Amino acid sequence: MKRATREWLRKAENDCRLAATIKNVNEPFHDQVCFLCQQSAEKYLKALLEELGQHIPKTHDLEHLLSLLLPSHPTLRSLRRGLLFLTDFAVDTRYPGNWSTKRQATSALRWAERVRQAVRSLLGMP
DSSP states (O other), X not given: OOHHHHHHHHHHHHHHHHHHHXXXXXXXXXXXXXXXXXXXXXXXXXXXXXXXXXOOOSOXXXXXXXXXXXXXXXXXXXXXXXXXXXXXXXXXXXXXXXXXXXXXXXXXXXXXXXXXXXXXXXXXXX
């Protein structure tokens, strides 16, 4: 595995772990959980692009990243709905007037974990 791929994975893992950690505190950090889940999924997908030697676009659009990966990894298609859901949390909830719910945070965490498992599997990781 490329060194740069490992760096993307390390950052993705950190975002995923932090999201899970703050989800379990007694404060309503739903926006932050959702944002970290989106960031985690984005970095996992970019890790795959890196490993494939593809250009990594500066985008938060997870569906676009998925479209770049599907020719090499068609099994990722099953994540499309979740990636569309997570994409909204890249920007919207960071600004006033947009709030995430506890239910959305729970779903975001579940989707981020699915992305994590899929990418790790494709990279031959446990």
